[in-house]
Amino acid sequence: MSTTTTTTAGTTKLELRTALGPVYRDVLPNPPRDCTPDEIPVIDLEPMFSESLEDRAGVAAAIRAAAVNNGFFYVRNHGISDEIIERCRQQILRFMRQPQALKDRVDSHAHSRFYNGYLGSRRAQISPGETADVRESFSFRYAPGDDPSGDPGPLPADVARWLRSEDFVWAGTAHLDGFRAACVAYWGACLTLARRLVRAFALSLGLDEAYWDDKVTCPGADAVFNYYPPRSEEEVRGGYVGLGSHTDLQLFTLLWQDQVGGLQVLTKEGQWIRAPPIEGTIVVNIGDFMMRLCNDIYKSTVHRVTNESTQERVSMPFFFGLNFNCVEGVVPSCTSESNPPRYAPISCGDWCQMRFKIEREEFLKTEEGKKSAAPSAVVVAM
DSSP states (O other): OOOOEEOGGGOEEEEEOOTTSOEEEEEOSSOOEEOOTTTSOEEEOGGGGSSOHHHHHHHHHHHHHHHTTTSEEEEESOSOOHHHHHHHHHHHHHHHTSOHHHHGGGBHHHHOSSSOEEEOTTSOOSSTTSOOOOOEEEEEOOOGGGOTTOOOOSOOHHHHTTOOOOTHHHHTTTTSTTHHHHHHHHHHHHHHHHHHHHHHHHHHTTSOTTTTGGGSSSEEEEEEEEEEOOOOHHHHHHTOOSEEEEOOOSSEEEEEEOTTOOEEEEOTTSOEEEOOOOTTEEEEEEOHHHHHHTTTSSOOOOEEEOOOSSSOEEEEEEEEEEETTOEEOOOGGGOOSSSOOSSOOEEHHHHHHHHHHHHHHHHHHHHHHHHHHHHHHHHHHO
């Protein structure tokens, strides 16, 4: 149910929310199909852990090829154990299967300033031209005390003011034995992988591997654990999406998805392609801030989720960015006299806040609309 402005050859215009306002993508009328290995390749990360620069450069070259194409790729030999993943998945299912009143103890709208906590089904609509999102989620953000590299201790004021962790998410789930430990273990493993990957990304752009090392000490590192219930008949008939069409905000995203599947990616030609689960892999995709830093060389690609099965689906994305106080412009390797910087410097935190502000305003408009429509709904029900 995307925006249906018809253009040439039967294509439609898909409206997207971005930090800079609405943008549009052409979508072909063809049904989604499975991706090919060239469209979303599988990259083996084992050489990334090698002491050989040549080995690491090989990984960087593979990342670059995928990033300039559709901006999505799978990684294997990523270093996150099956045990850590499975413990987290089981705890997410345990949380989501609770009575609603227990989940509401950590309701995001009621308790959070920064989108932490629980978000119920159809409580958000990320795509303006599609349905409300039929998913539940549990979110938390970077806390220095949970950093697998060690608690950095007292932080400078310009770093500390950007921290977005909130303790209520753990206080309200303390009755679930092992819940916090399992969630933080997976989050920490993702953070460790992300800090390695950001070095490979730097190398892929012709930069020193350590280019961003001092800018990911207290990074944007957001866990958003999603639960997609089996689709109801109403949702099938109504064309409901699990998570509407969007791009991600920061440098890149790590996504573990279960074997149910549902991730779809919009190619630059306007074709929806499925990114089916591949055992032992994690999906990586480029975010808007990375695309900005590399002067649009790498692609932050539109994607969405639909759970068309009769099974529960769990996905565990991890969104990674620079320290929110870091003001960054286009990196020097991505500009030239004939290709000057397209973007002014901005902090990662301010960049994210621009998008969050738009999404929050749209949510409030929707809530106000529901309230104003409530009397009519009651009359009809009578």
